[in-house]
Amino acid sequence: MKYFIIVMTLFVFACESQPEATPEAAPAQTNGAAALNEAEADAKAKELGICASDEACSDGQFCNMAQCESCCPPGVAVCNSACCGRCADKTEVKVTPLQHASMILEWEGIKIAVDPIEDALKNAPGDEPKVDVILVTDIHGDHYNQAGIDALKTDKTIIVAPKAVVDMAEGKLDGAQVIGNGEATFLFDKKIRVEGVAMYNLKRKRDSGELFHIKGRGNGYILEMGGQRVYLSGDTECIDEMKALKDIDVAFVCMNLPYTMPVEEAAECIKAFKPKKLYPFHHRGQDPKKLDELLKGEEIEIKYLNWYPAGQ
Ligand SMILES: [Zn+2]
Numbered sequence: 364m365k366y367f368i369i370v371m372t373l374f375v376f377a378c379e380s381q382p383e384a385t386p387e388a389a390p391a392q393t394n395g396a397a398a399l400n401e402a403e404a405d406a407k408a409k410e411l412g413i414c415a416s417d418e419a420c421s422d423g424q425f426c427n428m429a430q431c432e433s434c435c436p437p438g439v440a441v442c443n444s445a446c447c448g449r450c451a452d453k454t455e456v457k458v459t460p461l462q463h464a465s466m467i468l469e470w471e472g473i474k475i476a477v478d479p480i481e482d483a484l485k486n487a488p489g490d491e492p493k494v495d496v497i498l499v500t501d502i503h504g505d506h507y508n509q510a511g512i513d514a515l516k517t518d519k520t521i522i523v524a525p526k527a528v529v530d531m532a533e534g535k536l537d538g539a540q541v542i543g544n545g546e547a548t549f550l551f552d553k554k555i556r557v558e559g560v561a562m563y564n565l566k567r568k569r570d571s572g573e574l575f576h577i578k579g580r581g582n583g584y585i586l587e588m589g590g591q592r593v594y595l596s597g598d599t600e601c602i603d604e605m606k607a608l609k610d611i612d613v614a615f616v617c618m619n620l621p622y623t624m625p626v627e628e629a630a631e632c633i634k635a636f637k638p639k640k641l642y643p644f645h646h647r648g649q650d651p652k653k654l655d656e657l658l659k660g661e662e663i664e665i666k667y668l669n670w671y672p673a674g675q
Contacts, residue, residue: 420450425590453590480508501581562597601632614638617645630657
């Protein structure tokens with residue numbers, strides 16, 4: 364910990380040469396920084412609000428690593444995850460389920476619709492729901508629906524989608540931010556980071572032999588906002604990439620057949636990456652309550668919401 368803070372203190376001066384420099388860090392102090400003892404380095408780090416982990420922040424705050432990429436653009440060699448995270452206040456992400464895979468997340472007044480399909484919007488609160496961001500995971504009709512997108516978007520709405528969806532939209536999503544698995548984009552002056560993650564079938568396929576979801580076509584997403592990492596699985600089976608997820612605070616995991624995976628298989632994957640909070644969703648025809656038993660003894664808070672208000 365102390366080592367990191369010293370390293371951060373050394374590195375922060377390089378980071379601070381970027382446009383978002385704070386005034387007190389602006390003078391070049393590379394020589395002086397090396398002379399700081401541990402206590403001084405700790406104090407300096409706290410004063411600057413820099414951090415390498417949540418421990419370095421006060422209660423109710425988190426270490427916002429998105430800020431690291433914000434102050435040190437890609438390619439700046441001295442910037443790494445240990446150097447310039449910034450402490451920020453933790454704030455709640457509100458979840459409104461619409462139907463099946465469609466939902467609205469809300470954080471600090473920013474509304475994010477995930478896979479909004481027109482039929483699901485009858486369950487949306489308010490007369491004229493508009494959103495700031497729309498995330499689309501895949502080409503299938505329960506995820507990409509142009510009418511649903513058109514109903515929610517304004518001139519300012521940011522749409523994030525995989526290339527296959529934008530291709531399918533034939534020009535209607537031309538302004539979208541296209542990301543693929545392993546790629547990320549920042550929204551709202553880098554307040555929110557959106558990363559595309561893998562989602563695909565391992566064995567479940569159509570009669571034709573084609574997997575329902577081919578690797579690389581669709582995106583699950585990890586959203587970083589409000590001090591939380593929110594994972595949206597997309598349509599997937601229990602793939603290695605899901606098992607390897609780290610530090611997920613909130614997870615939305617699909618579980619239905621024949622397109623994704625049964626509840627039991629989802630539970631195995633969930634045990635592997637241990638989200639703090641789990642929202643089973645996309646579970647048409649399944650009994651997600653089985654998770655109470657399947658995840659017994661795990662420190663995972665399971666949140667059952669009504670994803671099928673109009674019946675299955
Ligand atoms: Zn689906």
